[in-house]
Amino acid sequence: MNRTELAILGLLAYGPKSGYDIRQVVEQRLGHFWHESLGHIYPILKRLHRKGWVHRRTEPGRAGPQRHVYSLTSDGRAALEGWFREPIEPSPPRNELLLRIFLGRLAEPEDLVRSVSEYRDRRREHLERFRDIARTLEAEAAEDPDLTFWLLTLDAGVRAAEAAVAWADDALERLEPLAASNAPHRHGKDEPA
């Protein structure tokens, strides 16, 4: 069962939505751990409809483009519930920064330092953003029955970002000396064995 299908079913369980709506929700609420493009959402909605997991209604009395609103059918809800019962299998890792570090001996140390710095900055921004959102949610959605779950996803983001920043700080301490000793007088780079 496709992950995108599940994500969409999950969001529809909270109420009917158009493809465009789904995109908004994914971007605004799931953005820190999930991503979907419109070019993917529309075909998947079509597929879900073919399978009978969603019902499609065209909003009447609209000028311009038609608005199609989708809602969960009972089959769709059953599929969603089935997913919750299934184990999650880890997705194969692909961390481009770590690939670059691993091959680090082939690179100019300054390039590694820059790569890690940029990563650290990005993760620091995430950290602040996640904390901000968590604070806002705690204040403005204090009564929401979903609050616990949302805070858990944010906390996961915060912890991961903290660990990433701490790693990057440490990595920079080890990489900067290499760049410093390399910079003053540059000959040709050593060929790897």
Add this chain to the structure above:
Amino acid sequence: MNRTELAILGLLAYGPKSGYDIRQVVEQRLGHFWHESLGHIYPILKRLHRKGWVHRRTEPGRAGPQRHVYSLTSDGRAALEGWFREPIEPSPPRNELLLRIFLGRLAEPEDLVRSVSEYRDRRREHLERFRDIARTLEAEAAEDPDLTFWLLTLDAGVRAAEAAVAWADDALERLEPLAASNAPHRHGKDEPA
């Protein structure tokens, strides 16, 4: 420029390899942050050859299947060096566990608890494995010029896994009470708004 192409170029920079060899190295050395399947490696090698980034040599005097050994050309090395100079753009997130947590109100709390427990166990195993490998490397490859870089990738894994386990522990503390109050007397599940 394709990430798999880069990974393969990077490994070939350490010496000529066959597709099969590359698979072994990816699995054994890059396994904690990178993945490639054979069905992907072979076509990519073909493509790299077409682009003139690798040279292909068929090993003579072998019975059975031919062994094709690839090595970097200077164009290939240039491509690799270009990559080091380029910024890394973050890949769109897709965290299935967090998706499940986010939609948690739709699930049975026990299912959430199980999902998080399994995740925690998996990450704990990673943690031990990474620490093991780091210890082994420090002892057996103390002189290797790549050691620093390898240890950095492992440290990233260790820190990420530690943060993940800590998060999971905390999440379980918040989710288990929900499961407990749910389990004794189960009526129908509440419908979401």
Add this chain to the structure above:
DNA sequence: GGTCTCATGTAAATAGTTACATGATTAT
């Protein structure tokens, strides 16, 4: 004799992104 590892590759399918195409409404 059977299974594991070595060794290559192709084919089919799935997943997903980006660019294209269209056009109304609303705010500046």
Add this chain to the structure above:
DNA sequence: ATAATCATGTAACTATTTACATGAGACC
């Protein structure tokens, strides 16, 4: 006027996995 937002969808492309197909040699 013009840009942004609302709104849908398709087409082309890229990436990637899994299954299939083949066969030798080594080990048990």
